[in-house]
Amino acid sequence: MSNDALALATEMGKVFNDLDEEAALTYIGAEFVDHEAPPGTPGGPLGYLGTARWVHSAFEGAKWEHLDSFAEGDRAVLRLRFTGRHVGDFLGIEPTQRPVDVEQTHIYRVENGLVVEHWGYRQDLLMLSQLGAITLQAPTPAA
Template sequence: MTFVQIIDCKTDRVDDMNRLLDKWVEQTHGKRTATHATVATDRADKHHVIEIVEFPSYEEAMRQSNLPETNRIFEEMVALCDMPPTFTDLDVVRDEQLNKMVCRRFFDVISTGEFDALEQVLDSGYREFDPNNEEQNTSIDMARAEVQMYHAAFSDFRFTLDDQIAEGDKVCNRWTWTGTHTGEFIGIAPTKRKVTMTGTTIHRLENGMIQEAWWSYDFLGALRQIGAVDMPQG
């Protein structure tokens, strides 16, 4: 279970507090168990400072607390504060990264062929960048048409999400695509062969909708599997 510690203090030395966090990161390199640290100031009181530190578990947090480097940094932190800082220890019971959910919904939609549902996840100004396409998709209709083309060419068409990483307004999705070549594809007659393709799509979201997409995938490998190209055997 993810564990979060909130450190609450009052200080007029916010810049020094930031430098102290930099020092802590440097000194605990290779030993640190924290995965995410945030320092924030209260908009209503600029001297009210909150530090939020995330760990994989309570046990990992305690392991880091016992590091001599952590103890030294804490002593310096206390010296910067107007009064001793307070601590709140939290076990995370729900952690939803909403942009990830939108992207999962996108891949579900294009896998199931619920094309009308694309408007639920793609912004009206959606556009994408694909090195394998000479003409980039610059609308929902163009994206829908391309997915329909794949569905017509491959039965059992499905994306499986292997990994997702979210930061800020972007989500990186690593996926595996599978299908059976039962229809004509870019002029290639059906081969009835099973095809597997791996790739990565980076989505940028705004207001809970996908604005842009950058695609990178093994298109050449898919063509080789249906016999469209010959690859030298090494």
């Protein structure tokens, strides 16, 4: 199943990069759970597509570039580069017009030929720094 899981996970890029509703309905199971989504976010294919639309509303030119991937059993892992320009409210941060460029890791679980679960890990501190919401400082060496 590893190759099938990887192929399906890769197709998920059509949902986020292209906002492709047909891809969402084709590749995502009705019982899909996005473990990264905020509480109250709908599940299923249209819930995941809604999350993609929200990210696109906050970041003009939002794009996820495939950097690396592998699969084992019913899970596929994709390492991606996310880029865009902050033009809309993002988690309470007013638009800054600043570009963002961060890496993300996404894990998808496949069951019966459909993606049914998602976990995501992002460089959130780096993104917040790029938006000017926080300042990152190098750690002071220990004495």
